[in-house]
Amino acid sequence: MMATSGKDCGVKDGAPVCCNGSASANGAGPEASPSPKPLNGATVRPEGFTFTPQPTIEDIRRMQAEFTDERDWNQFHQPRNLLLAMVGEVGEVSELFQWRGEVAVGLPGWSEEEREQLGQELSDVLIYLVELAEKCRVDLPQAVLRKMALNRLKYPASKVHGSAKKYTEYKD
Ligand SMILES: Nc1ccn([C@H]2C[C@H](O)[C@@H](COP(=O)(O)OP(=O)(O)OP(=O)(O)O)O2)c(=O)n1
Numbered sequence: 001m002m003a004t005s006g007k008d009c010g011v012k013d014g015a016p017v018c019c020n021g022s023a024s025a026n027g028a029g030p031e032a033s034p035s036p037k038p039l040n041g042a043t044v045r046p047e048g049f050t051f052t053p054q055p056t057i058e059d060i061r062r063m064q065a066e067f068t069d070e071r072d073w074n075q076f077h078q079p080r081n082l083l084l085a086m087v088g089e090v091g092e093v094s095e096l097f098q099w100r101g102e103v104a105v106g107l108p109g110w111s112e113e114e115r116e117q118l119g120q121e122l123s124d125v126l127i128y129l130v131e132l133a134e135k136c137r138v139d140l141p142q143a144v145l146r147k148m149a150l151n152r153l154k155y156p157a158s159k160v161h162g163s164a165k166k167y168t169e170y171k172d
Helices: 057-070 079-097 112-135 140-154
Strands: 008-012 015-019
Touching (some): 057 112, 057 140, 112 140
C-alpha cells in the first residue's frame, strides 16, 4: 500500500507507535529512485524502490466513496459484495502470473503493457479492500499498525532470522 520511507514503527507501552520521519517520493521505478538513507541500522534495499506518499489510504477511501455515491452504488457495495469483488480481482492478478515460471523482483522480461495491467489489477484489489474495511468500520491504517506490531512480537528478528518457519513451529 501506500508506503512511506522514513517511518519507524514499533510498540511502546503495549501500543503500536510510529515516529515521524520524512517521507520520500519518487513516482517512478528503481532507476529514478534515490537510495533511501539507512534508518536505525535498517538494511537499504539495493533496488531502492519506494512508493509515492499520496494518495493515502484515507484518500483512497474518500475517492472511492465519492465514486460510489455519485453512481448510487452503495446499495450494491455491502460488505459481502465487496469481499467477493476483491477476491475476483485477486483472481485477475493471479491470471497474470499463472502460466509463468518463477517471477523475479522487478518483473524482468515483462512488457510495459503487462506492467500496466498488473498495476490496474492490484489497484482494483486495493480499492475494494479499502472500501470493504470502511464498510466494516475497520480503521485500516491503525489496524495495520497494530497487526505489524503483533507480527514483530510473534517473529522476533533475533529468533527467526533467515527462517521462514511459522511461529507455531518454534518450541520455546
Ligand atoms: N460495481 C462496481 C464496479 C466497478 N467498480 C470499480 C472498482 C474497481 O476498481 C473497478 C472494477 O471494475 P470492473 O468490474 O469493470 O473490473 P475490471 O476493471 O477489472 O475490468 P475487467 O473485469 O474487464 O478486467 O471499478 C466499483 O467500485 N463498483
